[in-house]
Amino acid sequence: MRIGFDNDKYLKIQSEHIKERISQFGDKLYLEFGGKLFDDYHASRVLPGFAPDSKLQMLMQLSDVAEIVIVISAADIEKNKVRGDLGITYDVDVVRLIGEFEKKGLYVGSVVITQFAGQNGAVQFREKLEKRGIKVYQHYKIEGYPSNIPLIVSENGFGKNDYIETTRPLVVITAPGPGSGKMATCLSQLYHENIRGTKAGYAKFETFPIWNLPLKHPVNLAYEAATADLNDVNMIDPFHLEAYGKTTVNYNRDIEIFPVLNAIFEGIYGENTYYKSPTDMGVNMAGNCIIDDEACCVASKMEIIRRYYTAVNKLVKEEATENEVYKIELLMKQAKITTDDRKVTVAAKKRAEESGVPTAAIELSDGTIITSKTSDFLGASAALLLNALKYLAGIEHDEKLIRPEAIEPIQDLKVRFLGGKNPRLHTDEVLIALSLAAVSNENAKCAIEQIPALRGCQVHTSVMLSEVDIKIFKKLGVDLTSEPVRSGLKLY
Known part of the structure; x- marks a missing residue:
């Protein structure tokens, strides 16, 4: 397969860009880390040359300033939620992640249990971690989250959550999977840091969609195919277009939540002078490291076809809906491909x-x-x-x-x-x-x-x-x- 991505350049400029973002916020940045750290095979398939552990390698370049906090939802612990790719429960994966990070010389500061309401499974998990000398914090469900801003940004909202003690300028918030509460954890920390007189910052690191590629670029279409079961949709960021007159790509959930995030930032800081759009919050530099666009286009089109076959096989096994298949079929038409390609x-x-x-x-x-x-x-x-x-x-x-x-x-x-x-x-x-x-x-x-x-x-x-x-x-x-x-x- 032709190489289309410069991985060495990516490691260099991505770590430099994160350091720049840290310096913008008085040397304290909470970085929400989306996607897979150890085995991002989707990225390596659609960006030939991207190493599956690139994100981990990039973090290792920041190991002297980075501290990792792993987030897991009490609800996921209680229902024994399983990572589909590894076949292990989220709580088991937290323990695995701690071991993997520490093997690479990365510092894991603590674990946060979100949505905590005294669930037995969550209590037992907390005790298990504490016996191993791991700090565990608890965050609670807030009624009306994320819309009830006055309650969220108050002593009875974020104020009820444990304050996570951190010691390094870059705090990487990661989790076993989606829906764990990474963003809420970051925002809760901003609230507590502000009370303590620290103007900490927040940023989001997700590889896809790539904000500075066209909306219908095959790499971005392949991301939609990969998340067809979540019904994610790539969109032009209207906030960025209005603020700067520039077209960038984001996805529906970040765009929909931005007005709420903006209101939360204003509730914490009084005003939001840092971010005017969801794109502003991102730190992803992958789009700047594509060296052969055609190679990435071809690879992404093949990924869309693979995703289609995955969906129709799941449909036969009654593990997916027809809508998931229909969506990928539409993406194939947009990419002008068929299975015969x-x-x-x-x-x-x-x-x-x-x-x-x-x-x-x-x-x-x-x-x-x-x-x-x-x-x-x-x-x-x-x-x-x-x-x-x-x-x-x-x-x-x-x-x-x-x-x-x-x-x-x-x-x-x-x-x-x-x-x-x-x-x-x-x-x-x-x-x-x-x-x-x-x-x-x-x-x-x-x-x-x-x-x-x-x-x-x-x-x-x-x-x-x-x-x-x-x-x-x-x-x-x-x-x-x-x-x-x-x-x-x-x-x-």
Whole structure:
């Protein structure tokens, strides 16, 4: 894939820009950190060259001035809310985040439990953290938030919240996921700092939408596709246009909440001399680091197609609504693309039409497309991995890396002893079998060593896959899509 983003430039100018913003506010800035810190794969897909941990690397450049506060909602603790990408609950993820930050040399000052109302789960979580020596603060629900400004900006509003003790000029407010209360935590701190005579500032750091790209730029359309389930909509920032006569892009929720934020700022400071628009509040410099716009456009269009397939697969599994699919279809029309613009999609569907069985296709980093089909021994995905690894290792296609007599006992185990109905090997099983074969087979050993070359490759299958296969492709770093077809029948 062509590189379209200068990651080194991004790390440099982004950290410098945040330092400039700190200096504007008397050396105390609360920075609401949106999106994923450790594994922002969406950004790395639509901005080729953007490292998935770029935000973390940028923070590490500010480690001497930065303090991290992690926010979690008591309501999310109580209902055991799960991070879909990691499969762990939010409270478990808070503990994970603390460990990950500290491993990188970043200082985690405290954890804030928002929406606290004495929930048992939240109390137990607080006690668990305190036993580990972690400071925990509590913020409470405010009736009428965010509209009841007189109550919010009063002793009975933000005034009831614990004041978070911080020691560094940059306080990064992050959370396991959306809806945790990051913005309210920042605003509460501004209120308390003002009472203590400190004119602290607030800023927001979110990569998307990119404010200085056109509204309908594919990178921004891809963000809308990624948030189709939230019904986020990119919009021209009317406040910025009115104040400066310049067109910038923001999204509906920030634009809708800005008049309320402005009123809260006025309630705290008496007047808001800092920000005239939602765009003013942002510190994102990603748009200034795009070095090949066409490469980013192509990558973003492919991401929109991937998001479409994700949505239609979720619809088949009754995990999404038709509106989510309709929205992405509209975005595809705006981007002037169809599913046929993704090469592996066309290849997998063509092979399926020719063979009449489930098939798969992969596009390697050199543009080569390899296909596979279901056989007596292997599912299409498992066969695809073997075919791709053989090609990458320079091994003839007809070469058998795993002997049939080595596969048969595994099939027997699955069906006779484990009650399975499908004797064919899944992706995880074929990789284990290949690893065992590598002990005595030099070709199998060479094939195994090619696994890292699969990262970033594109895969499409003619049928929906099992959770096992989906997880293996994810671990391999492969961008996977599937036709919304189950058991050979089109359900969508």
